Amino acid sequence: MDQEDSEPPQIKEEQDELWISQEEEQLVEPEELCTSQEGEQLVLKQEADIFIVTPIYKESDHMTESQCKTDISEKSLKCDTCGKTFQYKYRLTKHLRVHTGEKPYSCSTCGKRFSQLIHVKSHMAIHTGEKPYSCSSCGRRFTKKSTLDHHERIHTGEKPYSCSTCGKGFSQMIHLKTHMRIHTGEKPYSCETCGKCFSDSSAFRVHVRIHTGEKPYSCIACGKSFRHMINLKTHMRIHTGEKPYFCGTCGKGFTQRKHLKTHIRIHTGEKPYSCSTCGKEFRDHQMIHLKNHIRIHTGEKPYSCNTCGKSFSQLINLKTHMRIHTGEKPYSCTICGKEFCALSAFNRHMRIHTDDKPHCCSTCGKRFRDQSTFKKHMTIHTGEKPYSCITCGKRFGFSQMINLKIHMRIHTGEKPHCCSTCGKRFIQMIHLKRHMRFHTS
Numbered sequence: 001m002d003q004e005d006s007e008p009p010q011i012k013e014e015q016d017e018l019w020i021s022q023e024e025e026q027l028v029e030p031e032e033l034c035t036s037q038e039g040e041q042l043v044l045k046q047e048a049d050i051f052i053v054t055p056i057y058k059e060s061d062h063m064t065e066s067q068c069k070t071d072i073s074e075k076s077l078k079c080d081t082c083g084k085t086f087q088y089k090y091r092l093t094k095h096l097r098v099h100t101g102e103k104p105y106s107c108s109t110c111g112k113r114f115s116q117l118i119h120v121k122s123h124m125a126i127h128t129g130e131k132p133y134s135c136s137s138c139g140r141r142f143t144k145k146s147t148l149d150h151h152e153r154i155h156t157g158e159k160p161y162s163c164s165t166c167g168k169g170f171s172q173m174i175h176l177k178t179h180m181r182i183h184t185g186e187k188p189y190s191c192e193t194c195g196k197c198f199s200d201s202s203a204f205r206v207h208v209r210i211h212t213g214e215k216p217y218s219c220i221a222c223g224k225s226f227r228h229m230i231n232l233k234t235h236m237r238i239h240t241g242e243k244p245y246f247c248g249t250c251g252k253g254f255t256q257r258k259h260l261k262t263h264i265r266i267h268t269g270e271k272p273y274s275c276s277t278c279g280k281e282f283r284d285h286q287m288i289h290l291k292n293h294i295r296i297h298t299g300e301k302p303y304s305c306n307t308c309g310k311s312f313s314q315l316i317n318l319k320t321h322m323r324i325h326t327g328e329k330p331y332s333c334t335i336c337g338k339e340f341c342a343l344s345a346f347n348r349h350m351r352i353h354t355d356d357k358p359h360c361c362s363t364c365g366k367r368f369r370d371q372s373t374f375k376k377h378m379t380i381h382t383g384e385k386p387y388s389c390i391t392c393g394k395r396f397g398f399s400q401m402i403n404l405k406i407h408m409r410i411h412t413g414e415k416p417h418c419c420s421t422c423g424k425r426f427i428q429m430i431h432l433k434r435h436m437r438f439h440t441s
Helices: 065-073 089-100 117-128 145-156 173-184 201-212 229-240 257-268 288-298 315-326 343-354 371-382 398-412 429-440
Strands: 041-047 050-056
Touching: none
Parallel strands: none
Antiparallel strands: 041 050
């Protein structure tokens, strides 16, 4: 027998190049395939982009296929970082990239990098637009068969994966694995910059963008960028006018579900959040309005403009203010073409064309276009004075915010208005004007 016939062929394939589906996870790794004493043939088959290493045994082989699988299953490879074990070396290699952040595969079109080759091929469908898999229920198309399978469970309600601890069901195995970390406390993803740990890889990736400043999702209409895809989708409704969430009581539409939930409390009267200083109640489900309100009492203004130094109690106000320096006006009226730098101003303006006055006084029936004017009007009936001095407790109404600021100067001793003739200083401008008459007669 020739030497060429006596030696078994060598198969060297990078394991990341082998496309092994979930149903074929039991297949052995080529590098760890068992061989008999007399040798065996290995045949590499390619079917629909899936490579399978299939052993073909001769009748004279003394080691059976079951024995080979038993020997392989006894091998266990352990991750030195988190202790997770793997049956095959290529799976450990891919897992280690979670800790190292290594992304050896890149898209030739946009340069985006990935830790696994299969993710590159899935990503390429973004550029080609190919979506060969279609949902039979709603017609939605997908680039991957696995994504279609997961999507179809929305229609069927199937949740085949359940938590053995609390019984909660999930439509995808990855969601169950992430959920199990609630019970185990495992947080395998750690931020190298601030040390914060995460149990979910997607939450970890989004967090890292805080440090890198990366905002990969851009609006094709105005160019604004976002860290989260969901934020971009919500933002796009500003341009499309889509309001998918409707109030069952009054029919008003909203771009976000959380805004609908907050709105419903107008009808129910529920205000679960209250200020411990003045007792004012709020219906906002994220308590953001309450937090901003508390800064009225504390005087805290944590957000400052890097250009002019002006400070703000709310981040949204700083972002809107920055447009004064940049000249950006992202909100444009489709009827008259007028542009606005603030969304609230844009919404108020649109009511001029529609004559919409959604805010109605329950006492006198008067209607208003914007909520701030409506709130100020209501204090006529209620006598409410929500703003109070943190030093002496004196209270001021909605329309008296400027009076509170002036009043605070009594305690601080601040006198910002100065006479250019004699240098005397005053708390209020009106006092300075009266004083100037002495010099001008």
